Amino acid sequence: MKVWQQPLPPIYNKLSDAELRVRIQLAREALGEKLVILGHHYQQDAVIEFADFTGDSFELSRKAAEQKNAQYVVFCGVHFMAESADILTDERVRVILPDLGAGCSMADMANLDQTIDCWSQLEETCPDQLIVPITYMNSSAAIKSFVGEHRGAVCTSSNCRNVLEWALKGGAAAEGSGFRLQVSAGSSFNLNPEPRTLNPPKVKVLFFPDQHLGRNTAHAMGYPLDSMVVWDPREEFGGNDPQKLRDAHFVLWKGHCSVHQLFRPEHVDQVRQKYPNMKVMVHPECRFEVVEKADLAGSTAYIVKQVEAAPPGAEWAIGTEVHLINRLARQHPEQKIIVLSDCQCLCTTMFRIDLPHLCWALENLVEGKVVNEIKVDEHTRKWALVALDRMLAIKGTGNPIGKQQPVATTVD
Numbered sequence: 001m002k003v004w005q006q007p008l009p010p011i012y013n014k015l016s017d018a019e020l021r022v023r024i025q026l027a028r029e030a031l032g033e034k035l036v037i038l039g040h041h042y043q044q045d046a047v048i049e050f051a052d053f054t055g056d057s058f059e060l061s062r063k064a065a066e067q068k069n070a071q072y073v074v075f076c077g078v079h080f081m082a083e084s085a086d087i088l089t090d091e092r093v094r095v096i097l098p099d100l101g102a103g104c105s106m107a108d109m110a111n112l113d114q115t116i117d118c119w120s121q122l123e124e125t126c127p128d129q130l131i132v133p134i135t136y137m138n139s140s141a142a143i144k145s146f147v148g149e150h151r152g153a154v155c156t157s158s159n160c161r162n163v164l165e166w167a168l169k170g171g172a173a174a175e176g177s178g179f180r181l182q183v184s185a186g187s188s189f190n191l192n193p194e195p196r197t198l199n200p201p202k203v204k205v206l207f208f209p210d211q212h213l214g215r216n217t218a219h220a221m222g223y224p225l226d227s228m229v230v231w232d233p234r235e236e237f238g239g240n241d242p243q244k245l246r247d248a249h250f251v252l253w254k255g256h257c258s259v260h261q262l263f264r265p266e267h268v269d270q271v272r273q274k275y276p277n278m279k280v281m282v283h284p285e286c287r288f289e290v291v292e293k294a295d296l297a298g299s300t301a302y303i304v305k306q307v308e309a310a311p312p313g314a315e316w317a318i319g320t321e322v323h324l325i326n327r328l329a330r331q332h333p334e335q336k337i338i339v340l341s342d343c344q345c346l347c348t349t350m351f352r353i354d355l356p357h358l359c360w361a362l363e364n365l366v367e368g369k370v371v372n373e374i375k376v377d378e379h380t381r382k383w384a385l386v387a388l389d390r391m392l393a394i395k396g397t398g399n400p401i402g403k404q405q406p407v408a409t410t411v412d
């Protein structure tokens with residue numbers, strides 16, 4: 001059941017930022033070690049100021065799980081991140097999202113009903129193939145759980161290539177439990193506990209929900225664009241010809257990030273014309289044509305590391321969320337750092353987490369009242385954890401899109 005954000009008591013919107021800061025600080029002190037505040041890289045500075053840890057969604061959830069005295073995790077991010085934190089932390093830890101309206105447009109582009117429908121259509125169309133579902137971290141707990149239950153795994157933008165390599169070898173269906181893949185007499189594969197000779201079926205990866213991360217990564221692995229199809233959940237067979245669907249190695253869910261999709265190839269051209277020495281670095285949620293033109297691409301953690309390692313005088317045009325870019329520019333005045341375009345590349349849903357909501361959530365906790373708790377049900381949690389654990393067990397050295405050389409010495 002969807003729960004909406006209740007209006008804040010009017011006082012919180014009347015307080016000045018200075019007053020809110022004082023009250024937030026007092027609430028933090030009152031809660032002490034029981035409280036951990038997490039701030040995603042894309043969060044606004046006024047909120048980040050109060051974060052005990054900053055990072056990307058997965059880093060933050062793991063950090064929360066390491067805090068043994070924490071009873072409350074206040075996640076200044078978006079809904080799917082708070083779900084991941086609830087999945088990864090102990091049962092006793094209560095996870096709070098200060099504004100329930102802070103969702104993620106990308107995660108919302110794939111729901112469980114659509115996924116079940118897609119799965120049955122793929123099984124019907126490709127009965128002799130092994131379909132391995134992989135979901136990006138930026139998806140709901142329900143999708144992560146579906147993937148876990150269907151022998152797939154989660155991936156992040158840092159390890160996407162390793163996870164796809166694992167999936168193309170058959171994913172969890174091809175490993176562990178003494179099971180082996182077997183092609184059955186009826187030409188559909190099944191799992192058989194008695195090992196026998198087998199002809200491995202063709203493997204197809206179903207990738208949720210970001211088509212761009214899937215496409216950029218698969219292409220960097222050497223797969224041509226025509227080995228991928230896009231699955232539109234509103235159309236039969238995802239809008240594909242059944243034969244094309246059978247031939248494809250990758251079925252990419254028709255989802256995208258509304259922030260990263262704003263960057264276009266002409267933005268790269270414009271930067272190159274104006275600043276010939278500038279390196280262009282983008283997130284792999286950007287569309288393929290942008291990543292192709294960029295010098296480097298990688299996760300938010302990768303982008304942060306490249307800037308930190310670069311020498312004075314380095315020049316960057318970065319294609320990711322504006323709060324992170326502006327923060328990097330302030331932290332590194334010895335470098336020139338600009339946003340790749342002047343589009344409003346702001347995560348508007350994350351921006352809903354502000355000082356009034358943070359203050360309201362914390363002051364309720366001080367009074368012993370948990371507001372906006374994010375709780376994942378037991379079944380969903382169990383299988384989502386399986387999908388996350390599989391990701392953690394996958395080894396490899398591949399980078400997401402093949403453009404991740406260290407750049408500290410390459411600045412002209």
Ligand code: SF4
Pocket residue numbers: 042078103104105106107138257258259260321347348349350
């Ligand atoms: S930046 Fe994009 S993917 Fe990240 S939370 Fe915002 S809408 Fe979702």
